[in-house]
Amino acid sequence: MTAxxxxxxxxxxxxxxxxxxxSAFGIIRLPDVYTRNHAVSKxxxxxxxxxxxxxxxxxYYKHSHFDFRVVLAIIFIFMTSPVAGHLINRSAYHSxxxxxDRSVQDDLKKNQ
Amino acid sequence: xxxQILLNVFLAVIWMFLKNEFNGSTFIIGYVLGLGxxxxxxxxxxxxxxxxxxxxxxxxxxxxxxxxxxxxxSVLKVVLKPKLDMRPGIFAFETVLTKDWEITILSNLITLxxxxxxxxxxxxxxxxxxHAMDIADKDEAVDSIKNTFEKAIMEVSx
Numbered sequence: 001m002t003a004x005x006x007x008x009x010x011x012x013x014x015x016x017x018x019x020x021x022x023s024a025f026g027i028i029r030l031p032d033v034y035t036r037n038h039a040v041s042k043x044x045x046x047x048x049x050x051x052x053x054x055x056x057x058x059x060y061y062k063h064s065h066f067d068f069r070v071v072l073a074i075i076f077i078f079m080t081s082p083v084a085g086h087l088i089n090r091s092a093y094h095s096x097x098x099x100x101d102r103s104v105q106d107d108l109k110k111n112q
Numbered sequence: 113x114x115x116q117i118l119l120n121v122f123l124a125v126i127w128m129f130l131k132n133e134f135n136g137s138t139f140i141i142g143y144v145l146g147l148g149x150x151x152x153x154x155x156x157x158x159x160x161x162x163x164x165x166x167x168x169x170x171x172x173x174x175x176x177x178x179x180x181x182x183x184x185x186s187v188l189k190v191v192l193k194p195k196l197d198m199r200p201g202i203f204a205f206e207t208v209l210t211k212d213w214e215i216t217i218l219s220n221l222i223t224l225x226x227x228x229x230x231x232x233x234x235x236x237x238x239x240x241x242x243h244a245m246d247i248a249d250k251d252e253a254v255d256s257i258k259n260t261f262e263k264a265i266m267e268v269s270x
Contacts, residue, residue: 019184019188022187022188022191022192023187023191025191025192026187026190026191029191029196030190030191030196031196032200034200034229034231034243035198035200035245037229038187038190038227038229038243038245039187039191041223041229042180042183042184042187042223042224043184043187043188045180045224046180046181046184049180078176079220082219082220082223082224083220085223085229086219086220086223086229086230086231089229089230089231089243090231090232093231093232099200099201099202100200
């Protein structure tokens with residue numbers, strides 16, 4: 001049983017780290033601020049949630065210590081990270097950051 | 113809804129008095145029993161039974177989690193693809209939701225949907241401007257927003 005829990009928490013931690021890696025790649029590879037924001041606001045949310053779940057599992061089973069602050073952290077990240085992504089995009093758009101030159105459509109510009 | 117929760121707590125406290133045990137587990141047993149009583153008498157309330165709403169909220173949270181995982185898979189595909197051949201763009205989406213918190217939750221959900229991110233909400237709260245990673249997926253995204261998210265949110269607020 002101990003081995004299973006250790007394996008599970010290690011799996012969660014590794015998946016979280018992998019997602020962070022992907023979002024870092026995304027920041028480097030993707031062309032403009034809007035598409036980069038896709039990579040950051042999604043992958044790092046799930047990544048940090050996975051890491052926290054792994055920590056929670058490990059300490060709950062090993063030291064039978066269930067830390068509710070970790071649960072709170074998961075909930076708050078879940079709530080705030082999409083809002084942060086939206087605000088970054090919005091302020092980028094309003095301060096006139098250009099979209100990638102291969103972008104095809106901009107309905108927002110038409111309606112202003 | 114708050115009246116029903118208050119009534120339920122009241123029933124749980126009565127159960128604690130009847131058992132003459134004042135601890136957490138007796139309270140929880142009393143709460144569940146009170147829930148059963150309230151379920152039997154649910155037609156006598158003016159509002160709908162509050163457990164329905166709790167159900168809808170849980171469903172919404174599950175949708176949130178599912179979308180988060182799907183969108184990560186799709187971002188993964190785009191980022192790790194050797195060639196960047198997507199065609200990003202911003203499209204307008206007209207929503208039927210009206211209240212402020214509904215629109216907040218909807219735009220959070222859209223942000224977590226594969227390949228879409230809300231850029232701007234129009235002044236009158238009717239149109240959301242959504243940046244899509246690949247404009248070819250637009251119809252699919254609009255379809256899932258209309259049929260899944262808006263319905264789930266309306267189920268909570270109804």
